[in-house]
Structure formats: structure tokens, C-alpha cells
Amino acid sequence: MNVILVAAECAPWSKTGGLGDVVGSLPKALARRGHRVMVVTPRYGNYAEAQDTGVRKTYRVNGHDLEVKYFQAFIDGVDFVFIDNPVFHHLERNIYGGSRLDILKRMVLFCKAAVEVPWHVPCGGVCYGDGNLAFIANDWHTALLPVYLKAYYRDHGLMKYTRSVLVIHNIAHQGRGPVDDFFLVDLPEHHIDLFKLYDPIGGDHFNIFAAGLKAADRVVTVSHGYAWELKTSEGGWGLHGIINDNDWKLRGIVNGIDNKDWNPEFDVHLKSDGYTNYSLETLSSGKAKCKAALQKELGLPVDKDVPVIGFIGRLDQQKGVDLIGEAIPWLMGQDVQLVMLGTGRPDLERMLRQFESQHHDKIRGWVGFSVKMAHRITAGADILLMPSRFEPCGLNQLYAMNYGTVPVVHAVGGLRDTVKPFDPFSESGVGWTFNSADSGKLVDALGNCLWTYREYKKSWEGLQRRGMTQDLSWDNAAQQYEEVLLAAKYQW
């Protein structure tokens, strides 16, 4: 098939979280399965790899005609098409920045232009065309694409054989606004009901995710656990009714990881400053070297016996970083080091800095977005903590396991799917889980983990090795996406 992934972010060019990683790697796995695959994403910066195709098109947004250019690159078997207009420029560090209306206008332009890429932009000299085509849209930012595909084209006998799949990476962000926002998306009035959603607190509002979920031919979310949670009133964030109505087209597929970028054997961030690449064969010496390098780089006492606990993620309510905060008094009574990397809510950023200054010999709170540090912490830490309140899939625990770093996680969504708890009797499992977002539960799980680290070295090594030998690659997930694409095309 011809497959076009459309997303607001795509690593390595733009990334705020897991979505960027997925859009950077799933297409390559689909291409390896023999499909012709393209990614369409905004051109936020001046990307060296991408050439101007010379194609120009104009789209109307909020009464203004905006011209877009299309840049293109062919990398690892995938066509990357970057949509260019000044509204996207210099936003790579602030992709979802600006006012609600600014973001909405950007996404209207992006989706209007993206849906016509298969007609206008030649890749390798030939346009994809709309004959055997499926779009994969991602999250609310591109949820307008399935709506436009239907309302502008398929309802008028165009793009008749083109299908759309919408992937839910995070239901918490939905593109909500007052009902009047409908007039910005430039659709005939009879489509307004697609977007209208009743909220018990605010009454009727405009909701882009709601419209996308209804219009898409299939819906995927990024784990089985999250697919279940989305149908509950707690997990569906107001969209559970629509998700239940469309259950027949929903499927959970756990994300994979990019085995080139996130592989301790080849990781480019482990090639300097005392770090080293390592594999299953060199696990204990390689990891010890990375741990010492991390301690040295961060100015912590270099000590091979003290367990290093890592946290990487957006600093917000979702990631449960405040639960770590509540556990600090207990944690500081232990012989441990804690390394936290994150950016987000100012009060939580302040909290990280404060922990570091209060416990300078034990805590580092790195406020910022650093891909290099994320890789180095994943390699150098012994334990990765993920106390997320909800977690659609979660990639950091997958990366951690691939690096022999043992995860301790709240058992929700994708974390529950991917972290099988350690059972000391059968010597099975890959980490520790706790079953409510509560700092006391976190302390219990982490306490058991630390005890095993100190007292049962053989079990610890078993945990690391089982984590590293799992098949976490994208290949399996890509096969499941292929099944969904085929179902979208042929099963009605």
C-alpha cells in the first residue's frame, strides 16, 4: 500500500515526547514490510536533508490565502515531506505554543495541505496518488485530516479509495474550544455536529478529536491497557462515549523502539566523555562504565555500589513527578542517587532545582530538554522510575529495559502492558509495578527493588538480561498496523 503518516512532530527534526519518536520510526518499519511510505510534517526549521520540490499551493485559513511550499527528503526507505509556511517557522522548541487560535489555524493549514500531498508532491519523480492510499493521522493536531478527507473529497466522489486511521497517543489533549471555533475549520455548517461535544461542566463545546474519531475509518491507540482505559469515564477524558460507540474500529498496538537510535550497542551518545557502548555480552562492565561516567558528568560521588535511580519526562501532572517529590524524605534516608531530567510546569521545575540544592550529594535535577542526557541517564542508571498517573504507552521504560535498566512503574496503560512484575520464586518478570498513583505504593515497590539490587545480585542480573532480550522492535507493531490498514481498506 501507499501509506502517509501525518504528524505535528517527527524525530530527529522535531520532538516534544513519544509522538516524535513514533513518527520517526514506525514509517521505516512499514517501509521494511514493502509499503511505499511517506511522513508529512511541518517544516519548523531549515533542515539540511530536505530539498525544495518547487511545488507551491495555496490554502485558505480564516479568510486568508496562505501559500505553502513542500520540501522533501528520502531517508531509510521513507519519503519525508515538510510543509513550509511562515506560521511554522522557529517553532521546533515550541510546537504547541501560541494561543489556542494560533495552534488551530496552524493545524487547519497543515491538514488542508497534507491531505493533498499525494496529488501534488512527486517523490522520486512520481506522486503517490490516491488509488491505494491510507493516511495515518496522529492525535488531535491532525485529527482534522480524516474529517477533511471525508467532507472535502470522499463525500464528493474524490479520493474514493483512500482511507484514514487516527492514532490516539494521548487523549488528554483534544483541541477543545468554544463552539464558534467551528467557523475556523472551514467546513459546511452541517458538519458542526461532528465537532460538538457536551461537557457536564461547560456545556456544548467544539472538540477536534471527537470529530476525527468519528470520521476516521479505523482508530488505533498505543497499548492494549490504554485502549481499555479510554472506554472508561476516568480514562476517556469526556470522549469515552464516542470511543465506546466506535469500539468496533478501535485497536491497541504497543509502540516499538528504534533499535538503531536506542540501542546501547550503537548509541552515539555513549561514544565520548567516559561512556561506552555495550551489549548483553558486555553488560556488567559496560554499564558500570556508563554509570561512573554519568556520576562524574553530573558531579555526584563516583560509587559503583550506590544504586542510581533515573527519571526522564515531561514535568506535569501526568508523569507523577510530584509522587517522587513526596517520596524524597524516605528516599534520602536510603543510600541512593537520584537523577531527574525534565521540563514543563514551572512549579515542578522549581521542585527539581530545590531537591538538587537541598541534597547536593545525592540528587541532580536537570531542568531542560536534552536528548543526549536522556540517553546517558538511560544507560548509566540502574533503575528507571515512571510513576505516571496515566501512560498511553510510555517509551522510556522500553528504552530502559533495552539498556539493562530496571523499570519501577505505576501499572497503568502501556506501563502495565510492558512491565511484567518480578517474581522471585520463578525468577521471571522485568521490573516492579505498583497499582495506585500513591507515593506510599511507590516507596513499597522501590524499596523491594532496592533490596533486590543490594542483596540478590544474581536475580538483578536476570532482570536486566530478560529486559534486554525482549523483542521491543517496531517490526511486530508494524505488522499489526498493516492489519489495521488492510481492515480500513477492505472490511466494511
Ligand code: ADP
Ligand atoms: P510522552 O510522549 O508522554 O512525553 P513517552 O515516554 O512516550 O512520553 O516519550 C517521551 C520521549 O521524550 C522519550 O523519548 C524521552 O526520552 C523524551 N523526553 C522526555 N523528556 C525529555 C527531556 N527533558 N529531555 C530529553 N528527552 C526527553
